[in-house]
Amino acid sequence: MDGRVLAGRLSAQQGQALVMGMLLAGVAIVVFVRYFAAGQVVAAKARQLHALDAAAYSGALTQARALNMLAYINRAQVGHQVAMAHLVTLGSWASLGGHEARQVSAGNPPSYLIAMMFGPQHGAAYQAARKAAGFELMANASGELGQAYAAHDNTVREVLAAVQGDVVDGLPHVRWAAMQAVLRANYPDASTDDFDLVIDHDNWPGYVQAYSGQQLRPFVQGVAQLYGFLSPRDYTASNPWMVDTSCPHLRHELRRRGNTELDAAGRWHSIDTQSYHALRSNKWIGCYYREYTMGWGWIPSATSQAMSDPYVDNPPADFSAQDFWRWVKEATNWDILSGSDNPLANSKAAASRQRWQGGGLPTYFDIASAGKALSFGVTLKHSGPQGLIMSTRSAAETFFDRPLSRLDGRVEHANLFHPYWQARLAADDSNGPNARGRQ
Template sequence: MRPKRLHSQQGQVLILGLLLASAAALVFVRYFDTGMVVAEKARQDHALDAAAYSGALVQARALNMLSYIHRAQAAHQVAMAHLVTLGSWAHFAGTEALRASMGNPPAYVIGMHFGPEHAAAYLAALKASGLEHRASEHGILASAYAEHDRLSRSVLASAGRQVAHGWGAARNQAMREVLAANYPGETRFDLSITHDGSVGFLAAHQGNPGFIPFLRQLAGLYQFLEPRNYTDRSLFPVSARCPSRRHELRRRGSTILSGDGLWQSMDTQSYHAVRSNKWIGCYYREYPMGWGWIPPAESALMNEDYVENPPEDFSNQDFWRWVSGATNWDLLGDRSNPLANSWAYSARRPWRGGGLPVFHDLASSDRQRTAHFTVVLKRTGRNGLSLTSRAAAETYFRRRHLRADGRRELPSVFHPYWQARLREPEHIQTR
């Protein structure tokens, strides 16, 4: 009987083993599925981080592109300042050639009172005869000026506007392309942007008062655009009634950027001879030697003393009588060349220009702001499981090298020092 009972219990361990093997297989499958989900989630997180960084990098490139556009616009403005200065110099040289050929004033008088170098310079102007036509509103200099104005205000401004208005769409497209490269075959991604700090990050400006001082400072780097003011006095007295007075040679010139963002340049030179009479005593009789003014418009006003429609000569009237009756000039003033200014006004050569171009800068006064954003990606993963990833990135301003003066550079869209980096995602509240 006993051997029979033992035989009836054989195989029970096999059943228990099969149960244990099935449980182990189920645990292994569950563990494998969990591992695959974790791996897929990690892959999705890494892909979204790469996409977010790429988006911030696109933003940085857009801001740096705007910086280069603004620098190019400033360079065109400086070129326009040089051209308008060349224009007034050309007109000045042509009119001085005319006065030298007329001998009014004579070159020997200039040499006698102010030295041979001034007489030589005066006579050298004869070689510039006819040069004033180069400064006409249809001349080669004015045409070059108009082309710089077009490039600055039309071509570059249009490019800047497209960059400023399209950088958000370009950023989003770049992130989708990165995700498409990580998930070949998938064409639709549930991608959303939250806490988008790039919205309202930039603002367009035209005629901004902050841009004008920048251009004036930039123009100050060029000696050619500096004020051209020089006064020389005769070495000996010329009138017993005016022993302290001397004949003067006054050279005046300046290149100006007006408050409206328009360039103009003016150059004059006059010989001021000491005269006297019993009616008004001592005074200066002005003999214009050269003049040229390139205003920004026909109706522009001059910042110097002048009158409209001055006499072309004073052969039929006394200079001092005309000044006393038609102007408020100080006949003993030693500051400007009012008669040369008046002739420059009558012969003005306006060049057409539209003023400062449109440019973009940070909209906020908070210069520590960054163009940050948070991006959320939702996908259906393994076994229909919904996977959500979140990443954040920002575009920030930092010089790669310290300034030579050791000072900190504030963020702006005039320096191409914008960079990209990842950051901690913004906290999103859920209900």
């Protein structure tokens, strides 16, 4: 082959590498564009997932705050009940002091007799009651103590009960608003209509329920027992001298009685009395105790409330026209020999009672069934790059967890009396037990 033929063939092959290069460049551009588009989709998907996780967590956090608020309200309800118990006790003490001031001033019985029979400390305490003159006015329903009691009752029944109801009824709306606010913060340029947010599953309906005040009673009583001021105020002092040979084991007695308690309807009342019981005897009934009232006070908190201690309505102002023992035998069924109460003082307390107004223990909310977290799942559909509609799912839950173990070592189930509710993301089980994780 000569040189001219070879040169012609080489000249014909020039430019073929350029075509191949252009084809490869085009393929590379297509791959790069597709890679860039895929990267945009992945980035948008990750952004949407992070936004939905934040929204779901915010919804669970809203639930935790609502449940903790209910716990604080329940504790406030108990605190108000303890305050009301203290107020009725102060009322009966004030009434006791005011009436005792009148008795010591009238010398019925005289303070020197109390000191002689039971010791100088008892005589001095009785004499000091003079300083309580007029205290019984504080126990009036229109007095400061009665008004404070009414204010607590109003707070319990009108304010706290209304707030609890609003929290329970409004939780779904508040949770939804919180999630929408988080999505708007993550997509500031998007409108609300751009988000197709759906709650897939939600166990809030029926998670909490209202309970009657009677079921709150044991808890309130347990807390009240922590306060010595509300404990029974029973004390008996006995004179050491033998009084009558027909009953040599019996002595003159000074009886202080008092207690603060909830009645069957969950309403507070308090009674305080003190009487000198002089041991006497006659040929008709033998030995018996003649009661001399020293002080009395009873504060009920409802019109229908009755005294549990023995008493009668409209007791005599004095016994100048009839013997004490004969009146007791004819008008009462009191045991004036072996009894341990102050029935005549109780009767005067009932006659001078000041009825405060209270509605009893309030309804409250608590967990319907323990051991189950408050959870929900959400799905978000949002337009992405190149007109794609991307769908992501997430789930979150609100759970009860004590920060420290109980001192008694017992396990505490979820409840609405301790504000230990927290929030976290959770596995998504909206499509059944095999669906796990977020998409």
